[in-house]
Amino acid sequence: MRRPFNRALHATLSGWLVGMLAVGPAAAQQQHVSLRLMPRTLPAAAGPRVAVVAIPVDASLEGEALALTHWAEQAVARSGRLELVRLTDALDAQGASTRQEKAVEGNAAFKDGAKAYDELDTVKALQSFDKAVKAYEQSDLSRAFPLLSRARVMKAATQVANGENKAAELEMRGVLAVDPRATFNPNYFPPEEIAFVEKERKAQLEGAQATLNVRTQPVPAQVFVDGTYKGVSPLTLTGLTRADHYVTLVAPGFAVTEGRAREGDASFTLTKLPVQQRYAALVERIAKNPDDEERDQALQELGVLAGVPQVLALVVRGGPGNAPLTVTGLRMDVADGHNQAYALGQVPRGDAMATGSEALLTGLVAQDAARVNGKPVKHFSSGGGVSRQTAGYVLLATGVALLAGGIYFGLEASSKADAFKTAPQGSSRADDLKSTGKTYALVADIGVVLGLVSAGAGSYLAFYKKGGGSSSSAPAPTTSERATPARDAKAMDKALPMPPPPPAARTEPAPKANAASTPAAEAAPANTPPPPVFDPPPQPPPSQPARKMTRKEREAEAKRQREEAARLKHEEEQRQKEEEARRKHEEEAKRKADEEAKRKAEEEAKRKREEEKKRPKLDEDDLRNY
Known part of the structure; x- marks a missing residue:
């Protein structure tokens, strides 16, 4: 009786052991896949959507403006209170939708592959992971590349599970060639494959030349x-x-x-989008009018074109050499032009731009400025000086005053002339009237001429084109170090999070500067709100002794002024050519229309004459019979 019992006990224990051996790896795989290998979708920011645009005032700064655009987009993504919409995607809704669909398709295929892998159906898993790789390759790889790398890693793991070791090693070598720091978890790869990965990783890093x-x-x-x-x-x-x-x-x-x-x-x-010409025209308008109302109107039109409620604009200026860029930043509400944020600052060029622009850009997205008495706040003047419209009003008032004075002295001169005619000739009174009358007449002529010139210039500045200073009574912030950067990176869209900028790109300055700044940054609590961005207490600028310009600096300044004058002259000539071409085009169109109308009238008259000819004539007999 013991032998059958022992056999049954042994069979039960063996079955239980086999089941545990099968369930253990499956449980490990399920936990790891769900926690680490599934593409994680970070929650999108709940705030308004924002598009970033950087406009170089000088065409030579186009590259610097594009680089600053990238770091501004990173600041928007880190803010957690705004949803970034890349301007390229906003202007190409169809292309962005296609790339988004491919990313969603890749996510679904990856999920199916992970599920099949958990169920030990490695053939189906390999097909799903391969489908995910192909879908990710057709999405936006500036965002989806980490997901593509993970999908290729799981494809290699599935090939190992199928016994396709050669194919798996080729796939692993391909992954490490473009992503040497890719992770290969030992839960999916046997020790010999892990050893191969480390050997190949070392070879790729050493041969990266x-x-x-x-x-x-x-x-x-x-x-x-x-x-x-x-x-x-x-x-x-x-x-x-x-x-x-x-x-x-x-x-x-x-x-x-x-x-x-x-x-x-x-x-x-690069392939032009259908809206490229209109976008370029708006950017040119902003570059030509970087500090007046035309800038804000063009930005509102750009926001409507992109279909976003807010636009973060950066107007970039810069001198020769490696001097820092002067950046005017504003975040605008497209609906009414209200400036939600406004700041001026200096931004270094080159590799230091990432860290040097962080305070300025973070301040632009940290909080919103309130409207004044329900009216939007706008900033048109960059330096707080006299605006174009204000100067026009002053000149106009001065011209009116000069004209009034000229008229007054003219009347006085006329009165002296009448008195001179009645005074005895040769007397001292006649000589005095003659001298005084000439003086009054000269003053009257000068007053009238200067008054007409001043009034004309003032009318042009005040009424020809709207411009002007800030419509806000609140002072604009002038410092770029008012807010600490947010610590947590947020998502930009629902399907694909933008990878945060690499640490190497954000810690480019010297090690001493990093060593001094890192502890302070780590000591600040993550939930500490940033300091206010607007309405800082006015700080008087420190007095500095006047420095005499060197000869080279004077020559550079003179050269810059000559180039600016040449540029303005070229723009005026270009504008005149465009006006002339437009006028000629209108005249040609009018001439063609007149010729077409004349031709139609002649054709109508000819048709009537032909009808008259074809119509049979009635003689007297026909008329009598009728």
Whole structure:
């Protein structure tokens, strides 16, 4: 009786052991896949949608403006209170929707693959992960590259589970070639494959000596390589692995362009969007009128064109060399032009732009400015000086006063002339009247001429084009260090979070500066609200001794003034040419219309004559018979 019992007990224990061996890895796989390998979608910000645009006043600053646009978008994404809408996507709704659909398709395929892997259906899992990889490759890889890398890792894991070790090693080598820091979890790879990964990773990092030259036509573009922002084209990248890298190019007014490129030269041609011409015209208007009402009107039109309720605009100015950029930043409500935020600041160029612009950009998104008596707050003057309209009113009033004075002295001169005619000739009184009359007449002539000139100039400045100073009584902030950057990165859209900027790009300054600033940043609590951005107490500028300009500086200033005068002259000539071309076009259209009307009238008359000819004539007999 013991032997059958022992056999049954052994069979039960064996079945239980086999079941535990099968359930253990499955449970581990389920936990890891659901917590680490599924693409995580961060919650989108609940605030209003904001598009960022940077406008260079000088065309030579176009690359610097594009770079500043990227860091401003990062500031909006970090704020947690605003939802970023990349301007390129806003102007290309159809293309953005297609890329979004591919990202959603990749997420769904990845989820199906993870589920099949949990159920030990590795054949179906491999098909799903391969579908996810292909879908992610057609999405926006400036955001979706981390998801593409994870999908390729799971594809390799599934190939290992299917016994396709050679194919898995090829896939792992391809992943490490473009993402050397990709994670391969031991829960999905046996020790020998993990050893292969570490060996291949070391080889890729040691052999990362390739150089890639990225060029774009017809305009510069933001360059993302393997999902990481690298700068603005034309751009030379060094220290890359020798592999086909994923290159994504972004420029407002042009479609997002993606491709693969190895070391050497890579040239890309960007495709214009249908709205590119209108977008370029709005940017040109802002660049020509960076400090008056025309700027805000153009920004409102740009917001309507992009379909966003707010626009974060950065007007970029800069001198020669490596001098810091002067940036005027404002965040505008498109509906009524209210400036939700406004700030002026200096931003360094090059690699220091990421950290040097952080305080200014964070201040623009930290909080909203209140309206004054229910009216929108606007800022038209950059330096607090006299505005165009105010100067026009002053000149107009001065001209009126001079005209009145000229008329008065003219009447006095006429009166002296009448008295001179009645006075005895040759007397002292006649000589006095003659001298005084000439003086009054001269003063009258000068007053009338100057009054007409002043009144004309004042009328032009005050009424020809609306401009002016700030309509807000609140002082504009003038410092760029009023708010600490938010710590938590937030999502920009529902399907794909924007990866935060790489630490290397954000910690470019010298190690001493980082060592001094990092503890302070870490000591600040994460939930501490940023200090107010608006209405700072006025601080008088520190008195500085006047410095005499050197000869080189005077020559540079004179050269700059000559270039500015030449630019204004060229713009005026261009405007006159455009007016002339428009006038000729209108005259030609009118002439064609007159000729067409004349031709139609002649055709109508000819038709009537032909009808008259064809109509039979009635003789007298016909008339009598009738």
